[in-house]
Amino acid sequence: MASVLNISAYRFxxxxxxxxxxxxxxxxxxxxxxxxxxxxxxEGINLFLAGPADAVRGFVDALRADERFAALTTKESWSDDQPFRKMLVKVKREIIRMDRPTVVPADGRAPAVTPVTLQRWLEQGHDDDGREVVMLDTRNAFEVDYGTFADAVDWRIDRFTQFPDAVASHRDELAGKTVVSFCTGGIRCEKAAIVLREAGVEAYQLEDGILGWFEQMGGAHWEGDCFVFDQREALTPALQIMDPVATRRL
Structure with missing residues (x-):
């Protein structure tokens, strides 16, 4: 049985x-x-940790004792080996770089849709108001190539700082539709959904991102794997390490 607990979490x-x-x-x-x-x-904290389960969960418990991080939620997966080479703690200008200082999720996040609700929308082919649902992948192009939601919109951005300009270029294509933005763990969507709404798009963020979807819905409506930023490279919808001989999504 895999013995290394891997977690990702963030909090604005x-x-x-x-x-x-x-x-x-x-x-x-x-x-x-x-x-x-x-x-x-x-603006907050963004973390990826791995180690013995008791140590990882103890670290999170201590972090939540600080009222600023009391509502911190984690996404968990397991591995046989430690996927990180070292422990790094860095101070940055942003915990997820967008270069839009006016976008402040801590001042009010965009509305989120849960995996359960999104599953219903995708199964019925529209949201609860009868509007077309568009899945918008906010990740970088190379991440999307590992896997994404079926028929998701992908603007082929190379870095997240390009996302606001992509919204301006494609805004008219999203008019009259319900847009669900998604990313690996949810952090990029906190900012992405705000930018979309400021542009007049009816946008939601997928609560807890792709990894949260995998936890609740497995591989439903998903094609391929999900890239992760550690030595595991990518996870399957079962939150297992990708088969090393598997072919990426074309």
Missing amino acids: TPIADPAGLREVLRERADAGGLKGTILLAE
Whole structure:
């Protein structure tokens, strides 16, 4: 049985002193024998950790004891081996870079749709108001090539900072439709859905992203695997490591 617990989590919340918090979290992670990456910025926290289950969950429990992170939710998967080489804790300008300082999810997130509701919409071919549903992949092109939702819109962006300009270019194509933006764990969609709504698009974000969909719905309406930013490379809808001889989605 796989013995290494892998988690991803994020939270948009004001952090006045990310540099000071960096030292605290680095010491705590090292003490637990954890590896991975934690990104801190004044806008929040974004983390990917792996290690023994008790140590990982203990780290998360301690983090949630801080009221800024009390609502932190995690996505879990398992592996036989440690997928990270080292433990990094970095202070950044943004925990997910978009270069749009006016987009502040902590001030109010765009509405989200749960996997259960989205499953119903996809099965019936429209949302509950009869509008066409468009699945919009907000990830970079190389990630999309590993797998995505069936018939999803993919603007072939190379980095997330290009997303706002892509919205401006394709806005008219989305008029009158219900757009569900999605990404790996949900963090990019927090900003993407805000940008879409500011452009006048009826947009929602998929709650907990692709990994949350896999947890609840498995591979329904999904084609391929899901790229992850560690040595596992990609996960199947069963949240298992991708078959190394598998072919990416064309």
